[in-house]
Amino acid sequence: MVSTLEGSANVAKSICAVDGCERVSSARGWCQGHYVRYLKHGDVRPDVPLRGFTKVRGSVAERFWARVQKGSGCWLWIGGRRRRGYGAFSGGLALGETVAHRFAWELANGTIPTGMLVCHHCDNPPCVKTEPDEQYPDGHLFLGTYEDNARDAISKGRNRWWMPTRKEVS
Numbered sequence: 001m002v003s004t005l006e007g008s009a010n011v012a013k014s015i016c017a018v019d020g021c022e023r024v025s026s027a028r029g030w031c032q033g034h035y036v037r038y039l040k041h042g043d044v045r046p047d048v049p050l051r052g053f054t055k056v057r058g059s060v061a062e063r064f065w066a067r068v069q070k071g072s073g074c075w076l077w078i079g080g081r082r083r084r085g086y087g088a089f090s091g092g093l094a095l096g097e098t099v100a101h102r103f104a105w106e107l108a109n110g111t112i113p114t115g116m117l118v119c120h121h122c123d124n125p126p127c128v129k130t131e132p133d134e135q136y137p138d139g140h141l142f143l144g145t146y147e148d149n150a151r152d153a154i155s156k157g158r159n160r161w162w163m164p165t166r167k168e169v170s
Contacts, residue, residue, distance in 0.1 A: 018046045060091050061107055064100075074127035074140060077101075085125035104128035105141055112143065119144045119152060 016023045016031035023031035030038065033050040037043070067079035067089070077087030077100040087100025105118045108130035112118060120127055122140045129140040144152070 018044055020046070021050070064089055064091075064103060064107065067100075068104075068128055070129075073129075073133070073135065074122055074124045075129035076124075077126040077128050081126065087126050087128060100126070101128050101141055104130050105143075116143045116145060117149050118142075119149045123156060123158065 014025045014029065015021075016025050016034055017029040018031075018034050021031055021034065023033065026032050027035045028038070030044060034044040034046075037045055037048075037050070067077060067087075069076045069078050077089075079100065080088045082088050082099070088097055089100045089103050090097045091103065099118075101120065102112060102118045106112060118141050120140060121136045121138065121142060122129075124140075127140050132139045
């Protein structure tokens with residue numbers, strides 16, 4: 001599909017060849033995002049949304065949920081991420097930046113008590129699903145202390161710094 005863009009001095013620009021993408025193509029008929037994905041992965045992966053977003057107007061909750069990919073399992077944060085894979089969300093000047101799963105918990109359940117963490121039953125850092133499902137009847141996220149989170153990590157074999165003593169093994 002070829003369209004003329006405003007402000008482009010009537011130069012015809014083509015639209016990305018990936019179905020559903022309406023960005024201007026830049027190389028091989030794809031937009032910059034799909035072209036970079038092709039270079040990295042050898043495929044444009046049309047089923048996976050691009051991370052670049054258009055500005056979403058509306059309430060903070062609407063802006064938050066616009067960056068969540070809901071599925072039958074985990075609801076994945078597709079916005080910016082922190083170093084260990086946890087979603088990063090900026091609620092604006094009044095709210096500042098927070099971790100996406102904590103923000104999702106507060107939207108669904110209210111304020112998180114001081115000293116409590118929002119932990120993942122699913123062990124998937126970008127997951128922001130607050131609702132229960134068949135696999136996690138208590139929900140993907142739960143409140144816990146640092147001790148609860150450490151105990152959960154140890155029980156799942158995810159704590160690389162802790163080694164059981166003989167007393168604890170027997």
